[in-house]
Amino acid sequence: MALLSVEKVSKSFAGNRVLADVSFEVGRGEVLALVGENGAGKSTVLSLITGLLTPDSGRVVFDGAPVARAWSPHRARAAGIGSVHQELSLNPHQSVAENVFLGSWPSRRGLVRARDLAARAEPLLARVGLDVDPRTPAGRLPLGRQQLVELAKALAGDPRLLILDEATSALDEDQVAAVFRVVRELREQGGAAIFVSHRMAELFAISDRLTVLKDGAVTATRAREDTDHDDVVRLMVGRELSDLFPPKAPPPSGEDSPEPLLRVRGLTVPRACSGIDLDLVPGRITGLGGLQGQGQREVLRALFGLARHAGDLALDGRPVRLASPRDAIRHRIAYVPEDRKIEGVHTVRSVRDNLVLPSMRQLAPARRLTTVSRGEEAALVEELIGRLRVKAASPAQEVRRLSGGNQQKVALAKWLPTGPRVLLLAEPTRGIDIGTKREIYHLLRRLADDGLAVLVTSGDTMELVGLCDEVAVLYEGTVVDRLGGPELTEERLVRASVMGTTSDADGTGSVVRA
Amino acid sequence: MRERALAAARGNTDLLALAVLLLVLLIAYQHYDSSLLTPASITILSAQFLPLILAAAGQTTVMLTGGIDLSLGAVLALAMAVFATYDAQGAGGVITAAVLALLVAVGAGAVNGTLVAYAGLPPIVVTLAASFLWGGVTLVVLPQPGGTVPGGLVDAYNNGWNGVALPAVAVAVVLVGWKLLRTTRHGLALYAVGGNEHGAYASGLHTRGVKISGYALAGVFTGLAGIGLAVQTGSADPTIGAPYTLNSIAAAVLGGISFFGGVGRMRGTVLGALVIGLLTNLLLFTGISPFYQLVAQGVILVVALALKTYLTREAAV
Amino acid sequence: MNARSVRGAVAVAATLCALAGVAACNVQSDSDTAADPSGSASSAPQAKDLKVGWSTIYLTPSWMQQTLKMLQADVDKLKSSGKVSAFETFNANGDTSQQIAQIRAMIQQKYDVILVDAGSSTALNPALEQAVAAGITVVAFDSLPTSTKVIRVGTDQKAWGAMMATWLAKKLDGKGSVIAMNGPAGVAVSEDRWSGAEAVFKKYPDIKIVSNVHSEYNLAPAAQAFASAYSAHSDIDGVFSQGGALSAAALQTLVKQDKKLVPITGENYNGFLKLWQTKQKEGFSSIATAQPNYLSVIALEAAIAKREGASVPQDITVPLPEITDDNLAQYAKPDQPDDSYPIGDISQSEIDKLIGK
Known part of the structure; x- marks a missing residue:
């Protein structure tokens, strides 16, 4: 019997169907790669497993028991599901050790001792190949190392199923190797992992099977031996890699x-x-x-x-x-930063507002008493959206509602009118x-x-x-x-x-x- | 040993700067009032500062969860009113009155926290609305200044009890208690939710519960501040609490508590409250005309905050 | 010089600058605090070189400014006769805890006389009693604390309310509906005036208080509060108001809406007195009293007398002046701003009588 089976789950947000009858299984001692373009529904289906969301229909069965309606991150963790997401869940102001045990700090007579915490964190950090002082504030570490702290944190719950959602995106190759080592150990001990990455090579290096999602539905599940890069890309986008x-x-x-x-x-x-x-x-x-x-x-x-x-x-x-x-x-000189949500775009402002921000001088010249010309503004926004093929419902849509790729296009597009x-x-x-x-x-x-x-x-x-x-x-x-x-x-x-x-x-x- | 002291100093640049500022204020104070370091002066001053210190501790607790409490002054006055209206006779009576006042303050805090956690409204809005609510309840309990506090207690608090400055002891107890709390799961959870709420939720923390308990804990401090003020003044006054809201925020911010949550220490807040209290007192001694006192107070606070930011900025990179 | 020491130097320099700024302000203040130590000897038969401080909960309202002016004039007189050497004003700016700190500071600085306009009727008691125990002569005026250990110079706020209510009840022949305009809830003055009025209204069962409005003693909020009460009860026969700004707000509203000018009780707020005077020929009638600014002068004189060994009564109740349709012209000052409180001076003989000299 599979460790986890996802059975015909569907999920909609505000009438927008993002998952349609998705089913797949992960067996004990198996690593499943979940593949798909952004917006294909990978993160949503993973959130159903980790308890951040509940499905509209269908069910998730873990270790032979259907998960309860009141599934939550807390219960998922207790049941043995550990997860690392692309978006960091660390508290930058607390120490590495405190983060590793976040939410389930080991205490003796009600007190959590820093020395105790550090000692317990050491082996977990060693497992993920991190050589840092457990008392360093997590926010002081570079992004890649923070990602590994996330992994150590997931391991602290002693998971039987490990979910890695773009967990390697900020890692260099050594660090990726450390992640793979952890996943292989887990596999040997009869655990399982779900692995999501945009790096095709990593998917083929670690997974036993690949499940491809497209537009909220499963298009295929293949054993690794039966497929190759081009095949997977075709399944994802219906287009050759070349x-x-x-x-x-x-x-x-x-x-x-x-x-x-x-x-x-x-x-x-x-x-x-x-x-x-x-x-x-x-x-x-x-x-x-x-x-x-x-x-x-x-x-x-x-x-x-x-x-x-x-x-x-x-x-x-x-x-x-x-x-x-x-x-x-x-x-x-124009700059499109790494952390686009902080330096690249104003996520709560509209696509229009983001696109015209660097061009305010031209759009609102002194001769107009620095008022913005709505006509010119609309024309500019329309041109940029068309030129970069930004997929937005309208120029008034908030940027945070766009997919990551479209956010990046906005972060780039806004500089173009400044020449x-x-x-x-x-x-x-x-x-x-x-x-x-x-x-x-x-x-x-x-x-x-x-x-x-x-x-x-x-x-x-x-x-x-x-x-x-x-x-x-x-x-x-x-x-x-x-x-x-x-x-x-x-x-x-x-x-x-x-x-x-x-x-x-x-x-x-x-x-x-x- | 020296190494360790240096390392500790490096991690605490802002606290150190605040301590230096406090020292400068103390020296200036000593210049105007040479009796500063006598037990009598320490008792009087600590009696005067205790309510602000406790109020700032309450504000700190809320700010650590990423919130802010604009109803603090109202809850403080409410606790004060409950404490003084209960006709306390003897030690048992005082304890009953204090427990009642604390329960009311904790209850008010928990209501604030529940609204913040479940209504999904910004804390600044919720607690602003709550400030009217608790202000109204206070007037129901005590329509005009009055109530009584046993004279012996007032005397012991303001003039020392067998030579012991009770308010100073209270501050020490708060600091030790906080240190213990920080090493419990609840304390760590408070900091975790304030530092990254979504991350804490995704890690399995019951973030709503943590917030509610944070606001309730703030209620404990605010309630204690109200009781302290009642004992200091020997009575209760329903309108006395208002200035504590902003002063507590000023003390916490000066002490290094972040508006965004998750950052700061109680020691810093206590230092911040002491600086604010000493500063206002010091300005009284200088004989500056009353309106210039307000100007000077504002200028010194802005300078202190700007300095603190400047001193800690590079450390953060 | 590394970055750390630069930062340290900046910190020290900035702190010093801030303190230097404080010292510079000090020069601007008019205090000459070099008090002769012999002046602080208690109950000398002839008061000499006394150090006097006044702690007030507010200083910005014009009533307080007028009070300060009158007090300062008396201080100048006493300074030239050598009885007072230094005078300081402390403004708590609405913060009662701050006022406690001010009183404590005056104790520590060995003031001889503390005058106080209290922000809370109860909260200052321990601090004031501490001052008395330290041998300081403490005199409260205007807004009074409940402590019986200090000399209290005030007016009878209940009598204020009763005076207004009695006049209104008689004017209405004992029946009609009335809107009551009171001060903020929980403030002692307001509660006292109202309880005095309420006792009177109880004797006239046919007078109905249709709405009891609470407002700050300020024109704008009072006008809003009255307007909303009046829109619900536009058939009223009179307005009980316990403060000048409240009265002015009510009268202005009636004038603006071109409604019948029913009797409204008042205070010596010039804005109200001026309007009253112009509307008198249209049949508007009122009564007003005043919280006289010379309370402060009486308080200071009482303190000096006490230092000189006179037996000053513990409670000095200054009679409330009565402004009526007949003597209105003596009070209303058309050439002065609305926000002032016209009142005559008090004669030395009256002061002496009040303080038991």
Whole structure:
């Protein structure tokens, strides 16, 4: 008998059907991958299992017993279901140890002792490959490590079923390996896992079977041996993988290398990176690669004036100072941040409000006494929505009601009317479904073709290789390798990221910068 | 040893700055009133500050859950009215009156918490509405200033009991009690819900229950503040509570309690309340004209808050 | 210099600046606190160099400003005769706990005389009694505490209510419906005035209080409160009002709505007196009394007398002035703002009589 079976569950939100008669099973000692585009219903079905939501019809059976109507996260956890979601459930102000045992702190005579808590957290942290002081406030850790704390927290409930919903999206490859180790241990002990990821390679590396969801219904469940990447993508979107990435720019011809638009020399951000050299060239997409948290994010923030930095910056050959986002915007540099819900978009404002915000000066000129021209505003919004194919019910819809991919499009689109020359993007497709990913890749390439210089950071190796013309690999805050043209392969990128050295053909490796 | 002291200091930059400010105020105070460090002065001052400290402790508890309590002054006056209206005879009577007052305050807090947790309304709206409710109930209990508190108790509180400053003892008890609470599941849950409510819910915490118990606990502190004020003044006054609402928020914020919940310590709040209390007293000594006193008080508070933010900003990155 | 020490330096500098600012304000105040220590010797036969403080629950209302002006004039007189050396005003700004702190501070600073306009009838008692125990002469005026250990200079608030109610009842020949305009619930003055009035109205069973309105003693909220009560009971025969702003609000509403100007009781609030005067020829009739500003002067003189060994009575009840249709012209001041309280000075002989000299 299966450990978990989901039987014909349906769920609607405000008359909008998001799940229709979905059924699948997870057996003991099995890892099931749940695959689908964003909005296919993965998160909803997982929420039914973890007790965040209750189904309209159908039922969930765990360990032979149908779960009660009054299913709740508390009961699910007690029954042996542990879950890690893409959205962090950590309290940034409490210590790692306190977070690991959140809600079920072990106490002796009513008192929870910090030392006790730390000692109990240590083995769990070790299991997920985390080497941190359990007393550190969770918010001080980088995103990837916080994600692992989430995993340790799920393990603290001693689960028989582990649900990993995009739990690896912020992790580097070592960290992913640690997650896989945990999942395999659980499988060997007769437990089970449901695994959701946008990284196809991970799905095939860990799962025994794959269930594909499309538009709230199951399209197929296949054993891993019976399928491949292309097959799964076809099942998800009905489209081949081959046109995921647009063709790249032609390599610079011979001697005359193109004049860089933004020249960066010796960029240093305290405690993040030092001595970074970059040439951002119009028409080209440059990538920043490397493991998670090697300083990629800070480079982008510095170039947008968000992080205090030292070093020489020149735009069009003239030195510039970027002390604040105002400076950067004045120089027509645009930034689409990693955490789009905080820095990228105003989630509770409408699509329209978000799109026109950077263009207020043009829309509300002094001659109109700084009142907004509604007509021009509507025209602009319509154009942007059409150009980026933003899927919104209307321009008045709140951004938080959009899918992640469409939120990202809004975060990007709002800069276009300001005529940016340099575009900085951090993790532009994290947590976004493959169809929208493709749209964003093609859009970035079109923007580059229009003469923009684009700089992208990404934790997804395939994305960097497929999208960028050149990739600078960062390791502990310095550039250790630059890959372009035929040298830019997943293998060489990974090797440079992990070894912190250039990927010389002879394989001996040498440190580029001390 | 030195290492550890330094490390502790680093983690407490804001508290340290507040302590320094308090020290400066104390030195200035000593300049105007050389009897400051005598037992009599300490008793008088602690008697005067206790209600604000306790009220600020109540406000802190609510703010830690991510809320705010605009009805605090009204609940304080209600507890005060209940305590003084109950005609207490002897020690037993006083205890009965105190228990009654506390029950009423805890009940009021629990009602506030329930409204916040289940009505899904912002705490600022709920407690603003509740402030009228509890203000009205107070007038029903005690339509005009009056009531009695046994004279011996008033005397012991204001002038010391066998040389012991009872209010100072009360503050110590609150701090120790809070320290214990912080190490219980309830205390941790309070901080967890305030820090990331959705995360706490998804982790299986009964967030509504935690909120309700947080507001109820705040009721305990507010009730104690009301009792303290009744004992200090020897009576009750239905309109005396109002200034405590904003003063308690000021003390908590000065003490480092975040408006967004989940961050802050009770020690900070106690320091903040002491700073506010000492500051107003100090300004009385300086002989500044009354309206300039308000200006000076505002300026010093803004400067203190700005400094605190400045001092702790880099530590947060 | 690293960032930490810079921050530390900023912290110290800012604190010092703040305190320097306090000191600068100090210069602007008019106090000369260098009191002769011999002045604080208790019950000297001739008062000399007394240090006087006044703690008031509010200072901003114009009544308080007028009171302060009158008090200051008397202080100046006493200063020139050497009886008073220093005078300070403390404003609690509505916060009773703050007022307790002020009284405590005055005790610690060894004031000789504390005058107080109390924010609570009960809450100040322990602090005031502590001051008395410390040998300080404490005199309360206007809004009084219940403590019997301090000298209390006030008017009889119940008599106030009774005076208004009696006049109104007689005016209405003992029958009719009346709207009562009272102060905020829970405030002692308001409750006292109303209880005095209620006792009178009980004797006239045919007078019906159709609505009992509570409002701040301010024009705008009072006008709103009256308007809503009046819309429900527009057939009233009179208005019992226990405060000038309340009376003015009621009368203004009637005038604005062009309604019958029924009798309304009043106070020496100039806005009301002026309107009363202009509407007198249209048949409007009223009575008013006053909380005289010279209460403060009597209080100070009582304190000085007590220091000089006179046997000052514990409770000094100052008779309420009576403003009627006949003597209205003496009080109403058409050239002064609405928000003032015209009242004559009190003669020294009357003061002496009241304080038992």
